[in-house]
Amino acid sequence: MKIGELAGRAGLKPSAIRYYEKLGILHPPHRVGGQRRYPGDALNRVLLIRFAGDMGFTLAEIKLFLGGLRDNAPVGSRWRKLAVRKIGQVDQSIKRARRLKSLLEHLLRCQCPSLQICVQRLSLSPILKNMGERI
Amino acid sequence: MKIGELAGRAGLKPSAIRYYEKLGILHPPHRVGGQRRYPGDALNRVLLIRFAGDMGFTLAEIKLFLGGLRDNAPVGSRWRKLAVRKIGQVDQSIKRARRLKSLLEHLLRCQCPSLQICVQRLSLSPILKNMGERI
DNA sequence: ATGGAAGTTAAAGTTAACTTTAAGTCAAGG
DNA sequence: CCTTGACTTAAAGTTAACTTTAACTTCCAT
Numbered sequence: 050m051k052i053g054e055l056a057g058r059a060g061l062k063p064s065a066i067r068y069y070e071k072l073g074i075l076h077p078p079h080r081v082g083g084q085r086r087y088p089g090d091a092l093n094r095v096l097l098i099r100f101a102g103d104m105g106f107t108l109a110e111i112k113l114f115l116g117g118l119r120d121n122a123p124v125g126s127r128w129r130k131l132a133v134r135k136i137g138q139v140d141q142s143i144k145r146a147r148r149l150k151s152l153l154e155h156l157l158r159c160q161c162p163s164l165q166i167c168v169q170r171l172s173l174s175p176i177l178k179n180m181g182e183r184i
Numbered sequence: 185m186k187i188g189e190l191a192g193r194a195g196l197k198p199s200a201i202r203y204y205e206k207l208g209i210l211h212p213p214h215r216v217g218g219q220r221r222y223p224g225d226a227l228n229r230v231l232l233i234r235f236a237g238d239m240g241f242t243l244a245e246i247k248l249f250l251g252g253l254r255d256n257a258p259v260g261s262r263w264r265k266l267a268v269r270k271i272g273q274v275d276q277s278i279k280r281a282r283r284l285k286s287l288l289e290h291l292l293r294c295q296c297p298s299l300q301i302c303v304q305r306l307s308l309s310p311i312l313k314n315m316g317e318r319i
Numbered sequence: 320a321t322g323g324a325a326g327t328t329a330a331a332g333t334t335a336a337c338t339t340t341a342a343g344t345c346a347a348g349g
Numbered sequence: 350c351c352t353t354g355a356c357t358t359a360a361a362g363t364t365a366a367c368t369t370t371a372a373c374t375t376c377c378a379t
Binding site for chain 2 (some may be wrong): 100101103104129132133135136139140142143145146147149150153154156157
């Protein structure tokens, strides 16, 4: 698979693929006449990168994760700590997403004249109140 | 409330508050001797902005939402369309987050020698496969 | 064998969301 | 009164994650 096809199948531009390679997230593939040729499973790796990226992982974290996996990191390693921390964050973000969804649904339904009144009626204030300690 | 207190309570720096004001997301408060003084409910608004921001809304979208709310937009308006679209996206992101969580939990538990094998065993491939059409 | 699409590089440009800086003003305690 | 910390502005700097550009090469269909 050439870079254009890989990028296209992942919904990216070739430049993004080269960028990942430069960051060390994607292994440099072998080349034919100077051009990159990717094995089939490269697509999975790219999709996984994008998946994690969409979940709020930075590319630096993703690199850590993929590196850790490749090396089959031992228990208690940096990788495992990162994973545990991330699971907590993902949990938090699921809760937040649910609250946001119900807030949006209410806002679509309700006739509240202002956001403040709506938030009061929903008693979302407590939710917002402890947003101060950000994740 | 002066800007430092507002920022502090929201877990932000004063510069972020001024930035929101410059973007038109935060109403310019009245001033005392040239300094901004905020009413109590400004905190809720800032927290809501951060909440939405954490959920992946851009500040431009947040401005639209808050503007739409303030004007009590009629049915079918731009605001409602945006809200409906966003609910869909939030739904998607909840599903993704759950998948990511189970992927992470599995990776912590399993003894898979590589990511590819792990993904195969979990039959996560179908999940990754339709990641091509990104939200 | 040839013309256009797609590949290559390094380096510079882009965007969002802020932060920092510089140079100054205001407020409050001692 | 004086100092110190918090405030003001406009403008420049930062970071992540890419994209674009320029100058060139390679692949492939006709």
